[in-house]
Amino acid sequence: MPTSRHYDLAVIGGGIVGVATARSLIGHPGLSVIVLEAESELARHQSGHNSGVIHAGLYYPPGSFKARLCTSGREELYRFCQEQDIPHRRCGKVVLATNETELPALEKLESRARENGLDGVERLDTEAIREREPHAAGVAALWVPQTGVVDFAKVTRALARDLEDAGGEVRADSRVVGIRRHPRELVLETESGAVHCSYLVNCAGLQADRIARLSGFRPEVRIVPFRGEYYQLVPDRRELVRGLIYPVPDPRFPFLGVHFTRTIDDEVEAGPNAVLALSREGYSRWSFSLRDTGEVLTYPGFWRLAGSYWQTGVGEMHRSLSTSAFVAGLQRLVPAVTTRDVQPAGSGVRAQAVDNRGRLLKDFSILEDERTIQVLNAPSPAATAALAIGRHVASIAAKNFDLPG
Secondary structure, eight states: OOOOOEEEEEEEOOSHHHHHHHHHHTTSTTOOEEEEOSSSSSSOSGGGSSOOEEOOSOSSOTTSHHHHHHHHHHHHHHHHHHHHTOOEEOOOEEEEEOSGGGHHHHHHHHHHHHHTTOTTOEEEOHHHHHHHOTTOOOSEEEEETTOEEEOHHHHHHHHHHHHHHTTOEEEOSOOEEEEEEOSSOEEEEETTEEEEEEEEEEOOGGGHHHHHHHTTOOOSEEEEEEEEEEEEEOGGGGGGOSSEEEEOOOTTSSOOOSEEEEOTTSOEEEEOOOEEOSSTTOOSTTOOOHHHHHHHHTOHHHHHHHHHHHHHHHHHHHHHHOHHHHHHHHHTTOTTOOGGGEEEEEEEEEEEEEETTSOBOOSOEEEEOSSEEEEEEOOTTHHHHHHHHHHHHHHHHHHHSOOOO
């Protein structure tokens, strides 16, 4: 068991946001920083269970945290990948309007792209769509050149190496099970022993609300986990998709709808859907946690959310249980895809904060008190924006905390 020492600052969560945040913090002169990760290795959950899309910043309201941090974080991420020789590809994507009723929403996206500073976004007609994606079908589309792909787990590990080279520490197998506040320090009880620190940053993702409560913070939201299931095109049908093909999203939801992604490994993933997960850290439809399920089902905010969007939820469940229904959603974008062309792939669980009134938090939520900073809602595009989120959290810490130096 590691010997106990005092750290100026502890970061809970070894996903890309937590590690990027710690890396930004270690730049403060004389600061001692430790990252505590519950699992045996970094990026085991959201950071390692996604399709690896580097988002452009197209969808988010101008001036929002997502718009600002995604835009700056995206370019910082591309530079970091170049410097670290991490395989990545700035491949662009097509956002497809499949019928005339989606054209107003497409026009709004085009306007938002300009407001968010995206240069080179093009409006495509049917002929131009076929030039970009010969098998896609739509009445119009946007070409977004800033979008790319990468393996975010590799990025997380590279950030961790940077952190350790600068004197920071990463400790795995250290799930935090209790937090005690004392006048001059916090004591974090972990599965690998106690950690003493002056200040705490909570980047625990799927466990963020629980860590907040352990630390004495009273969040007005609860994490409701949604599982996203992926298929992939079989190898001899991958030519149906050259790059990334997305639908025009429903503006009521933070989910982007099922889409196609040619990954950094040149596989073609299709999905995800979004269904209620019965385990925060379970990735099959049979995964079940009594605690996780009980917390959801006894939370008034969940039932208010379900009451508002039950029809959408039924549709997502149908796609989860029926391959043909899932493929029917994909055929809106690429009609040539059939059930014979797809095979089950992985899944991910999204940590989505929901308030007591049943509202999905659509922006990042970062709150603080006198000893803690709480990253309570950091879903997509948090991986893209991680370096910018880290800098933002470091600036809060420098302003609010009595840091050395």
